[in-house]
Amino acid sequence: MADKIGIENLNAWFRTNHVLTEINMSIPERNVTAVIGPSGCGKSTLIRCLNRMHELVPEARVSGRVLIDGVDIYGRDVDPVQVRRRVGMVFQKPNPFPTMSIYDNVAAGLKLNGERKRSKIDEVVKKSLDMAALWDEVKDDLGKSGASLSGGQQQRLCIARALAVEPEVILMDEPCSALDPIATAKIESLIRTLRENYTIITVTHNMQQAARVSDFTGFLYLGKLIEFGETRQIFSNPRNELTERYLSGRFG
Amino acid sequence: MNKVDRDRSRRRLAVDRLMYFLCFLCVLIAVVPLLSVLYYVAASSLAIINFSFLTGLPRPPDEYGGIGNAMQGTFIVVATASLIGLPIGVFAGIYLAEYGNNRIGGSIRFVADILAGVPSIVVGLFAYSFIVLAMKRFSALAGGVALAAIMIPIVARTTEESVKLVPNTLREAALALGITKWRTALYVAVSTARSGILTGIMLSIARISGETAPLLFTAFGNRYWAVGIDQPVETLPVRIFNYAIAPYDRWHAEALGAAFLLIILMLAINLLVRFAVRGRYSPTR
Amino acid sequence: MVDMPRLMDMGLEKLTSMILETAEMAQRCVEAVVIAHNEGSRITPQIRAWSDELRLKYNNVEDLAVELLARFQPVASDLRFIKSSMKIAYDISRLGRYAYDIALLLTMFKGIAQCNHELTNNMAKKSMDMIRKSTQAFKDRDVKLASSLVKDDDVIDDMFEHYLSTVLARKSEETIECLVSNVLIMRYLERIADHACYVADSVIYMVTGKTGRALDWT
Numbered sequence: 001m002a003d004k005i006g007i008e009n010l011n012a013w014f015r016t017n018h019v020l021t022e023i024n025m026s027i028p029e030r031n032v033t034a035v036i037g038p039s040g041c042g043k044s045t046l047i048r049c050l051n052r053m054h055e056l057v058p059e060a061r062v063s064g065r066v067l068i069d070g071v072d073i074y075g076r077d078v079d080p081v082q083v084r085r086r087v088g089m090v091f092q093k094p095n096p097f098p099t100m101s102i103y104d105n106v107a108a109g110l111k112l113n114g115e116r117k118r119s120k121i122d123e124v125v126k127k128s129l130d131m132a133a134l135w136d137e138v139k140d141d142l143g144k145s146g147a148s149l150s151g152g153q154q155q156r157l158c159i160a161r162a163l164a165v166e167p168e169v170i171l172m173d174e175p176c177s178a179l180d181p182i183a184t185a186k187i188e189s190l191i192r193t194l195r196e197n198y199t200i201i202t203v204t205h206n207m208q209q210a211a212r213v214s215d216f217t218g219f220l221y222l223g224k225l226i227e228f229g230e231t232r233q234i235f236s237n238p239r240n241e242l243t244e245r246y247l248s249g250r251f252g
Numbered sequence: 253m254n255k256v257d258r259d260r261s262r263r264r265l266a267v268d269r270l271m272y273f274l275c276f277l278c279v280l281i282a283v284v285p286l287l288s289v290l291y292y293v294a295a296s297s298l299a300i301i302n303f304s305f306l307t308g309l310p311r312p313p314d315e316y317g318g319i320g321n322a323m324q325g326t327f328i329v330v331a332t333a334s335l336i337g338l339p340i341g342v343f344a345g346i347y348l349a350e351y352g353n354n355r356i357g358g359s360i361r362f363v364a365d366i367l368a369g370v371p372s373i374v375v376g377l378f379a380y381s382f383i384v385l386a387m388k389r390f391s392a393l394a395g396g397v398a399l400a401a402i403m404i405p406i407v408a409r410t411t412e413e414s415v416k417l418v419p420n421t422l423r424e425a426a427l428a429l430g431i432t433k434w435r436t437a438l439y440v441a442v443s444t445a446r447s448g449i450l451t452g453i454m455l456s457i458a459r460i461s462g463e464t465a466p467l468l469f470t471a472f473g474n475r476y477w478a479v480g481i482d483q484p485v486e487t488l489p490v491r492i493f494n495y496a497i498a499p500y501d502r503w504h505a506e507a508l509g510a511a512f513l514l515i516i517l518m519l520a521i522n523l524l525v526r527f528a529v530r531g532r533y534s535p536t537r
Numbered sequence: 538m539v540d541m542p543r544l545m546d547m548g549l550e551k552l553t554s555m556i557l558e559t560a561e562m563a564q565r566c567v568e569a570v571v572i573a574h575n576e577g578s579r580i581t582p583q584i585r586a587w588s589d590e591l592r593l594k595y596n597n598v599e600d601l602a603v604e605l606l607a608r609f610q611p612v613a614s615d616l617r618f619i620k621s622s623m624k625i626a627y628d629i630s631r632l633g634r635y636a637y638d639i640a641l642l643l644t645m646f647k648g649i650a651q652c653n654h655e656l657t658n659n660m661a662k663k664s665m666d667m668i669r670k671s672t673q674a675f676k677d678r679d680v681k682l683a684s685s686l687v688k689d690d691d692v693i694d695d696m697f698e699h700y701l702s703t704v705l706a707r708k709s710e711e712t713i714e715c716l717v718s719n720v721l722i723m724r725y726l727e728r729i730a731d732h733a734c735y736v737a738d739s740v741i742y743m744v745t746g747k748t749g750r751a752l753d754w755t
Contacts, residue, residue, distance in 0.1 A: 053428060058353070085430030095421040099444050109429035112439055158425070165429055208610050235612040237746030247613045250540040 004029035010064035034214035038252035051087035088162035094154035096146030103142040109165040132160035152183025172202040297512040313500040325485035332396025337403035345411025368405035376466025390484035395471030410452025447529040464489035563632040577650025584640040591633035598626035621743040652715035667733040683737035
């Protein structure tokens, strides 16, 4: 199993606040990696460093290297916009573009990046909605507003939108925390399906979800990576005592 | 409930009703002047409004004339102002909302707020000095420029506020798709804010249509149909001004008629705004 | 950083106390049957009752364990503890079965009180000691104590093999009844010792997460 992403000595700051300290981690390709930890431990910041979204916040800083397929995305001549096309992101609260239809939402990434051919856009929209397990539910209503769907459907729409740009990696920042249990189950099942073709990294504060959905788990605490390993090993016999205490619900 | 509780309860109810009545009274006091103005203007002008009034040219005071050229002039001046002011105002607003979170943005905002507070007659004077004197004549262009100068800070601020209301999560979603910042600003933020921007635009048009002071010495006035943008034109507010202070009864009546028309114009624009943004996405809803 | 109290803690404590109760009853059961064997008294029905009750206690432990799994989805050491509890309770309940098997011998072999009980008592003492140690190891989560049972088990195995070889060499003076009953009793005692070892293994897994014979921990 090759490593898709290599994180080397990653540090991140918000002004003087040292949010991530010397993170070293390898994310294997075409697997689901979960990042868990108590609130404020830096997990959202960590994934935002992987698609160069962290630096968009004013007075935010990053140091260290993040290698995707061996190339440092923080390198001198790397265009952050290009990075974001390879590394897609799905957010905690579903955020479809409200003034656009379902079709336009999925097509947004393509159209606003210059794609003009109607046939190609049609094809990508269908494929993406299919992969996001939403095609059957909306295929007759593609012109409806994106905001008229239910919460779970909206989140799948956002996933389809991210898939349409054909990324290699998908980052998910607590994708189910705004959803009801049934919608959550559908998304978790979708994550397992997508795993065959994409490298997925999901941040979650729900340990059981991490246990259900991921192949590898990293435990973050106060900005440091405490433990990283196969999910089945971490959840049955963690090596670090802090991990053990967090998983057992003794703090956090 | 014992007697003490019952008394307290009754007293509370009485106070409640009294406050409600007082508030209602205040609403009446606020609304009555507005309604009386409308009534007065409408009642006084209904007799005079007819087809020839709306389409004819002004006549000497012994005949009934028309406000056709005033309506045409208002249209020309407002259109000119919009052509100049709207693009500048809207793009300034977008810039302030998307890129203006720094000292430069702060200064621009400050200047815009000052400009918005400058008396309109002073703006007119500015247009007079720079355009009328340079061209050595009064013109619709000068009037348009004066009105544009009033329009720009208003449109810039309302556009900025509308675009700022767009939740940041949408911008993040677009950026995460690998869309560049300026495209995100234009196609996502502005597109989402479009009903707010449109409202701001239409209300600013309504506002400048009624401005009188700057037009007095820029567009000036004209007894005939407008022939060019570099010529003085007649406008509704100026016509009202000139006719209302004249010694002729007929002209007083015509002034009231023109006033009524101006009010109808404002009403129409406001209704148009409501119609145009019905059912659209509003971030504040 | 102080540990937070958790909803599950009450259930885990109950599980522990149920196992300790079961262990205590199993211990008494084995003691009683050894004494009866020496005195020749008939206690088979009583042992039978105890054995059934031990089985019931095991079922209760299993039910509680499954309920905790379903409700709290425990992970890591809690999960290992619950898994071990079920195994330990089962192994302890088996002790009752073996005690019952020994009690049956008393009815099968009429003259058993006349036999020489020295060797069997010796072995019984050792086996009961092992039961006590494994229960203590469980109570204290003591990995070292749990690992010490390996040696004890080897001693018991040796005792059994030794007696068996003397019987087969036909050098003993005792009656055939005594020889057979002794061999059988020792066999049951050996199985009791084995189950005490299984409990010790579960304790080691519970604490360290490692399976396999308790060899490396001494």
